[in-house]
Amino acid sequence: MQLYLNQVYFGQGAYGVQEAASIYFGKDIQELNLAESALLAGLPRAPNRYSPFVDVARAYRRRATVLYRMVDCGFITQDEEKETNYYPLPFEKHQLRKSQGSYFVEYLRQILEPKYGSYALFKGGLKIYTTLDLKMQKIAEKALADKLDEFDEIKKRESKEPEETELEEMGEVTERRVQGAIVALHPATGQIRVMVGGREFEESQFNRAVQAKRQPGSAFKPFIYTAAIDTGYTVVNPIEDSPVAYYNDGINWKLLSNTTDLSDIDPEIVKNINPENIWIPQNYKGTFRGRILLRDALAYSINVCAVKMLDRIRPTTAAGYAEKMGIKSPLEKTLSLALGSSVLTTGNNFSLWSAGKPGYQN
Structure with a gap:
């Protein structure tokens, strides 16, 4: 007790x-x-x-x-x-000295308590040495809070309507604040130097750095090109950054057209395909560069090139390499994997690219 x-x-x-x-x-x-x-x-x-x-x-x-x-x-x-x-309740919160790295401390507790037990952890006089950099941690906590407050203020100004303004003046609007997380790792060792799991640990103990699932987006592309190079491609192999369209036959995504308007396909064939089964990958700016080198496709993070390369080596191959390199979350073995469609934790997203042992495995 x-x-x-x-x-x-x-x-x-x-x-x-x-x-x-x-x-x-x-x-x-x-x-x-x-x-x-x-x-x-x-x-x-x-x-x-x-x-x-x-x-x-x-x-x-x-x-x-x-x-x-x-x-x-x-x-x-x-x-x-x-x-x-009849005794009154407290109405004023007494502030303790705010501690840094609360999310990290709780992260450690969840790892250590099952291993050593509650008594040893809380009463055994253990000395626990970590890689957290308190100076960096302090800067990161302030930076996250400042930027989230700034974002909230912008959104508040953009979305405010007359009715909402009236309610706000009456004190009837509940403020909803956006959340965020920061993880910083030593690139050579994978050691955790900074972990911020949200605005205030006192408000929410949910650690978005290790518990929240998010799509990695373009951060997944290096897995694809790693697998490609390991299977025979080189960094100077050419790849076409040009329009392409795929269709799903109920099992796999297959090449349908080398245009975005499907003008090179018999209209009767297109008519028989459910529009929901057609996918036309787009680049961020909606433009195409033509023939470029593989290394430039990665350097400029070109979506269409990543999808085409994944189509060549197949999603199962890229997913296999990702799993070997530390990804533990389930991956959907489909072409959209090129755009980072499968969800991972923030920590898992970044720990994989350190030269040392990953700080996370999830």
Whole structure:
């Protein structure tokens, strides 16, 4: 029970009952009265839901439930229950010194606790050495917060409507803030130097750096060209950056046309193909360069060239190389893989390109 109370999450960034007492009441755990203790006892089940800083009425009801159970179990009298229910809830959060790298610390806990056990981790006096660079971490946390605030402000100005402005003045608009993540690795070793999993760990413990799934986009193209070179192509092999269209026969994507308007195909054939089964890859700027070298296709991240190369070596080959190089997430073995259509975690996206052992495998 002592171990549980020393590590369970109480909301508002508080892990352990001592930290919770400091944040909610500005007190040491031994100084808490019955009302304060009952409030904390009711938090772990749903810390944000029952927080007095989130919903006062719900917090009152939750504390009353705890007190009722204490009467039922014989710990307090009904008179004590009644008196304690009138005790006010805290309305001001007491700030602790903000710690850096909270998402990284929690990431480590999730790795170490199953391996060494709770007692050894929290009571065993372990010394844990990490590769996090606190100077870089501080800069990254501020940079992410500043840029997300800037983005939110721009979107707020762009999307504000008259009705929303009125509601905002009445205080009835709930602010929705965009989230983000940063992962920085040492290029030679793959060591984690920076990890920011979101705006504020106190607000959301979901670590977007290692838990959120996102499409890697063009970051997947090096896998394709690595597989191509390993199967006989060279960096000076020519490849056509020109229009192309594919159709799905129900099993695979196959070449349909070397145009974007399908003008080189018999109209009767096109009529018999479901438009949803036709895919016409596009370059970012919608233009084509003609014949270029393989190395330039990669350097300029040209979509059409990546798709054509993947069609030549086949998606299963590229997916196999990606898996050998550390990708653990399932990959859809289709031509859209060239554009990074399969989802990966942020950490997995970037750790693969370090020279050393990846910091993540997911």
